[in-house]
Amino acid sequence: MDTPERRTLKVVWKPSKRAKRLSLRIAPQEQHLVVTLPQGCPPAQALLFVQKNHRWIDERLQRLEKTPSFSAGSIIPIEGKPHLIVHAPDQVGGAWLEHDRLMVSGEKAFVNRRVADFLRAHATTVLKREVQTMADNTGLHPSRVDIRDTSSRWGSCSSSGRIMLSWRVIMAPPLVRHYLIAHELSHLRHMNHGPLFWLQVANITPHRKQAETWLRQKGPLLLHAK
Template sequence: MLEGYGSAKTIWRISTKAKRCIIRISAKDHAVVITLPKGFPCTQALDFVHKHTDWIIPRLKKLTQTPRFAANSIISIQDKNYTIQHTPDRKGGAWLENDCLFVSGDPSFLPRRVEDFIKQHAVKTLIEEMRHVSQVSGLQPARLDIRDTSSRWGSCSSSGRIMLSWRLIMAPFFVRHYLIAHELSHLQHMNHSAAFWKLVDTLTPHRRQAERWLHHFGSILQAIR
């Protein structure tokens, strides 16, 4: 691990396809990932990373502000904030009650139970929201999958299969609406042409607002666990 980066890991990767050094922050791994071309000198790689500390440090600090799936943390679910409350003596797994997400059982199970509960909630909500935009637009995906992804919020295959990240349930409605409209638009345009963006703007008024939100808070959302 490189010094000065707090609890973040440093992951070094060698790529035969890389033409230059690349630095990125992995929210999922809470790590600085450095990709190097094969045969790149180690001393030059270290110098490259140290020269970019002004870029790295603020992004790592942002990750330290990430809410956790832990007792007393506050998380947003479908546009409402809930405080995670551990109730070891109660039964029921995890459930919403007033402004709390209650979680029963052993404390070591709490993060997994919170995540499982939110995933189940996400499947129901995102399918319903997708159905609504589909009915309005007349665009119907062949299939909708709710998955856990490390980088993309959604995708659309040439066969019409759409994927959305379950973490979107923790994002504001306008973000979810935009990303659903974005992927549905790919059913007509498998590109990002002017015609594609025109269709997106026809389906949702939230594009600019959602893009700004994702730019500022997307990495934090990816890091919650």
């Protein structure tokens, strides 16, 4: 299909017996449009639905174009601060920080992978330390902390007390990380999102409103950075 800016986009039609209505989403990695069709939906109706939502589709595509790239010459946030990715082919050591630059050695073809590997390792160190500090301050101690690669959520807390955080959280500013960790630790006491849960969050962090605004505006870009 073509948007008003004459952008070509692959459309994937996905029939579903469980869907009750037509819905759209952009698959960020493949950058194509997925249209979920309820059972018995006429093709003409589905096509008209896509055409009527062209503005929404174009806005989502423009957001994806702003997604940080882990390639040489790009600027990515690390702990909320912009860092320039510099390819240093004659050096060794993988990837490392030098002030506001992320240096990456080796062949250019491996820059993206080495940047991602660095961020995962850096996230493991920093996020686990921040979780431990907050746990010590609040008395809310998880049974385990895992740092994983997720593209749909920032974190989770299981009934067994295990907390999971996306390594991509390491790109967010300190106040956002503070809120996300407080959110998951609060689930150790309240496994829901009821009033007592939000009161617990407020007792730990003052950053909820500002962090949620930041996550709505900039979070989707970081979840799909590559």
